[in-house]
Amino acid sequence: MTISLDYGGGGAKSSELIKQVRKILGGAGKWQNSGDDSASLALSKINLSKKACQNQHLLLTTDAFIVDPIFFPGGDIGKIAVCGTINDLAVMGARPLGISLSIVVEEGFPKADFLKIIKSIAKVSKEAGVPIVTGDTKVTEKGKLDKIEITTAGIGMAEKVINNAGAQVGDVVIASGDLGEHTVALLSERFGYRSRVSSDCKPIDKEMLAIGKFVHAAKDPTRGGLAANLVEMAEKSKVKIVLDENFLPYKKETIALGGLLGIDIFSFASEGRFLATVSEKDAAKVLRILKKFNAQAKIIGKVQKPVRRRGGGIYLQTKLGSLRPIEMPNGKLIPRIC
Amino acid sequence: MCLAFPGKIVALKNQQATADFDGVKKDINISLVPDVAVGDFVIVHAGFAISQLSTEDAWEVLKEYEKGTKMNHV
Amino acid sequence: MYKSEKSLPKLLSKIEKVASQIKRNVVLMEVCGTHTQTVSKNGIRSLLPKNIKLLTGPGCPVCVTAQEDIDAVVALAKAGIPIATYGDMLRVPGFFGSLEQARSQGAKVFSVYSVQEALDLKKDFPDLVFFGLGFETTTPMTAMALQNGLTVYSSHKLFLPAMDALLEAGQTKIDGFISPGHIATIIGTRPFEHLKVAQVIAGFEAEDVLVAIYLLLCQIRDGRKEVENEYVRLVKKEGNQVAQKLIWENFKICDGNWRGFGKIANSGLEVKNPELNAKIKYQNILAKIDFSQAKKPTGCRCGQIIRGTLSPKQCPMFGKVCTPENPYGPCMVSEEGACNNYLRYA
Numbered sequence: 165m166t167i168s169l170d171y172g173g174g175g176a177k178s179s180e181l182i183k184q185v186r187k188i189l190g191g192a193g194k195w196q197n198s199g200d201d202s203a204s205l206a207l208s209k210i211n212l213s214k215k216a217c218q219n220q221h222l223l224l225t226t227d228a229f230i231v232d233p234i235f236f237p238g239g240d241i242g243k244i245a246v247c248g249t250i251n252d253l254a255v256m257g258a259r260p261l262g263i264s265l266s267i268v269v270e271e272g273f274p275k276a277d278f279l280k281i282i283k284s285i286a287k288v289s290k291e292a293g294v295p296i297v298t299g300d301t302k303v304t305e306k307g308k309l310d311k312i313e314i315t316t317a318g319i320g321m322a323e324k325v326i327n328n329a330g331a332q333v334g335d336v337v338i339a340s341g342d343l344g345e346h347t348v349a350l351l352s353e354r355f356g357y358r359s360r361v362s363s364d365c366k367p368i369d370k371e372m373l374a375i376g377k378f379v380h381a382a383k384d385p386t387r388g389g390l391a392a393n394l395v396e397m398a399e400k401s402k403v404k405i406v407l408d409e410n411f412l413p414y415k416k417e418t419i420a421l422g423g424l425l426g427i428d429i430f431s432f433a434s435e436g437r438f439l440a441t442v443s444e445k446d447a448a449k450v451l452r453i454l455k456k457f458n459a460q461a462k463i464i465g466k467v468q469k470p471v472r473r474r475g476g477g478i479y480l481q482t483k484l485g486s487l488r489p490i491e492m493p494n495g496k497l498i499p500r501i502c
Numbered sequence: 503m504c505l506a507f508p509g510k511i512v513a514l515k516n517q518q519a520t521a522d523f524d525g526v527k528k529d530i531n532i533s534l535v536p537d538v539a540v541g542d543f544v545i546v547h548a549g550f551a552i553s554q555l556s557t558e559d560a561w562e563v564l565k566e567y568e569k570g571t572k573m574n575h576v
Numbered sequence: 577m578y579k580s581e582k583s584l585p586k587l588l589s590k591i592e593k594v595a596s597q598i599k600r601n602v603v604l605m606e607v608c609g610t611h612t613q614t615v616s617k618n619g620i621r622s623l624l625p626k627n628i629k630l631l632t633g634p635g636c637p638v639c640v641t642a643q644e645d646i647d648a649v650v651a652l653a654k655a656g657i658p659i660a661t662y663g664d665m666l667r668v669p670g671f672f673g674s675l676e677q678a679r680s681q682g683a684k685v686f687s688v689y690s691v692q693e694a695l696d697l698k699k700d701f702p703d704l705v706f707f708g709l710g711f712e713t714t715t716p717m718t719a720m721a722l723q724n725g726l727t728v729y730s731s732h733k734l735f736l737p738a739m740d741a742l743l744e745a746g747q748t749k750i751d752g753f754i755s756p757g758h759i760a761t762i763i764g765t766r767p768f769e770h771l772k773v774a775q776v777i778a779g780f781e782a783e784d785v786l787v788a789i790y791l792l793l794c795q796i797r798d799g800r801k802e803v804e805n806e807y808v809r810l811v812k813k814e815g816n817q818v819a820q821k822l823i824w825e826n827f828k829i830c831d832g833n834w835r836g837f838g839k840i841a842n843s844g845l846e847v848k849n850p851e852l853n854a855k856i857k858y859q860n861i862l863a864k865i866d867f868s869q870a871k872k873p874t875g876c877r878c879g880q881i882i883r884g885t886l887s888p889k890q891c892p893m894f895g896k897v898c899t900p901e902n903p904y905g906p907c908m909v910s911e912e913g914a915c916n917n918y919l920r921y922a
Binding site for chain 1: 524528547
């Protein structure tokens with residue numbers, strides 16, 4: 165069975181689908197959703213004293229998800245949408261409170277695939293304890309969209325807001341695990357490679373919260389990978405970041421795929437990892453905590469004084485002993501033959 | 503100019519083979535290197551094996567070259 | 577494979593020693609895009625002694641593909657003929673835009689990683705034209721596709737005539753070349769011998785490039801001009817004869833059109849079979865391209881810049897009509913090209 169235009173038309177088929185989706189997604193947690201136009205949350209339900217309220221920040225994030233292929237080793241577009249939203253909040257130090265979900269489907273999309281995606285959303289939302297509190301579904305005419313697109317918004321609360329501009333000279337840079345495996349999964353699926361590596365897609369809120377008080381700057385290296393996200397961090401923090409080639413956070417399969425396709429692995433995306441800088445004295449403690457979540461967590465580099473002329477920037481200390489710049493990647497990941 | 507990567511042949515069938523590149527497997531075309539066998543290392547360019555890799559290491563060649571026992575110019 | 581990382585410091589000190597024996601400035605050049613990558617990824621330039629300068633050559637086959645060829649294939653795509661080519665070609669502009677732009681305007685343009693994918697696409701798109709490009713390493717694959725009935729627009733080129741032209745066209749300040757190991761894998765080492773310049777055919781790991789630099793410096797110190805093979809684990813004297821046979825069964829030599837250099841005699845490869853040669857099959861479409869409408873700025877100095885006789889900023893087009901977003905010559909197309917680099921870093 166496929167999804168026809170009727171499913172988004174607001175009529176009987178629409179409400180039948182919405183009912184089905186709501187049933188799969190389960191309740192809205194502490195939120196109130198009467199099937200009306202918005203969901204509401206009574207602040208009294210999140211157990212805040214008046215004093216605590218003064219130190220709290222509300223964080224709002226939004227993201228649109230298009231993924232090719234929709235299903236890949238280790239996840240699907242639905243899982244990414246929820247993880248991506250939770251992670252955007254978590255990496256800024258917030259405890260996620262709820263997510264809104266808006267789905268646009270191309271006419272003719274298989275209904276079984278649609279429900280599979282919803283189930284995947286429900287699973288990760290339940291596991292993370294972050295409810296989907298409101299949502300919307302629309303159907304476009306065939307050819308006006310490539311299969312499915314998901315837009316989310318997430319709301320969270322933080323006592324200390326972490327951003328990517330706080331890296332300090334003398335900090336160490338920690339990766340919460342091996343990077344780039346989401347891109348490995350997608351590229352493998354697209355170009356016919358097989359390996360044990362699957363997408364690293366998962367929520368990182370628990371890990372982030374566990375070390376939040378030590379973190380000076382953090383970023384989840386999604387689109388643009390380590391390269392884009394650390395270059396941005398170095399620029400905003402006005403520091404130089406130097407990585408050590410002997411401690412790069414990549415599996416041998418990731419390095420091989422990058423070599424085979426001629427794509428720089430520093431631009432490979434992760435959907436369940438973060439990069440954080442902490443002061444050197446806290447590094448061992450932080451690493452001990454992170455290793456409970458992922459044994460591959462490690463220190464990958466250090467934050468140094470910026471070079472006067474070039475400002476920020478990130479560099480790789482190579483095995484040969486040279487220092488070379490790592491650059492901002494330039495867009496789409498296209499395989500090279502030369 | 504020509505990006506190519508070393509892999510080990512792990513399965514063979516006619517002109518197709520499966521190569522293992524450090525844990526990443528891919529079907530490749532071996533019609534340009536008809537004599538390869540399972541276990542051989544090849545260099546792969548744009549989906550085709552272009553030559554078999556020997557275990558000879560240039561560092562070894564360099565050492566012999568310096569001893570004057572082997573000239574490696576052709 | 578090279579696994580002897582511990583040899584690296586030793587190699588660097590050997591290079592240091594020979595360089596000090598030479599007592600003058602030495603200019604070396606690598607001419608292969610993958611060597612360029614190895615050099616930049618390992619920061620090799622910063623490790624070399626002060627009197628050794630390592631230049632980057634004309635770049636990869638994608639960078640040297642002429643605007644006219646890109647425009648021709650774009651014209652085919654816009655006339656409704658499905659096109660398949662290697663992904664790195666899509667973004668490079670001709671005079672009238674790139675294949676990527678044509679695709680965004682609705683043309684059927686597919687990026688493939690292997691000709692096998694193009695052959696698979698042909699089942700759904702019988703008119704598919706493969707835009708074939710590359711040097712001797714990549715040509716055998718296109719030859720095989722031709723044998724399987726795929727129509728090809730050939731922009732394939734021969735590497736050595738270009739090296740000849742580079743060396744003969746004017747004064748060169750290059751003392752030695754790191755020669756491309758994967759081209760040598762196909763054609764063997766012998767064809768390199770007639771170039772009267774110090775050369776080392778090299779592999780693509782950091783160690784390979786350092787050994788090549790060391791061997792080149794030894795040649796220069798001793799006043800030799802020879803072809804040496806560092807890539808012994810792959811490159812054989814006679815090359816890959818199966819691949820060579822495939823090339824000559826399916827292609828014939830023609831003059832090649834090089835971006836930034838123009839025509840170089842006997843440096844191109846044309847499809848032998850007229851029925852599978854897109855330039856013949858679709859000549860009515862191709863004849864309609866009006867190159868008089870093309871904005872052809874004059875004054876590209878890539879030839880001299882590559883030979884090291886001119887610096888990028890001495891080119892009248894540099895940074896004005898020729899930019900990384902709208903590149904004219906190969907030195908600007910390639911991310912590692914002299915002009916592209918100069919503009920980004922200087």
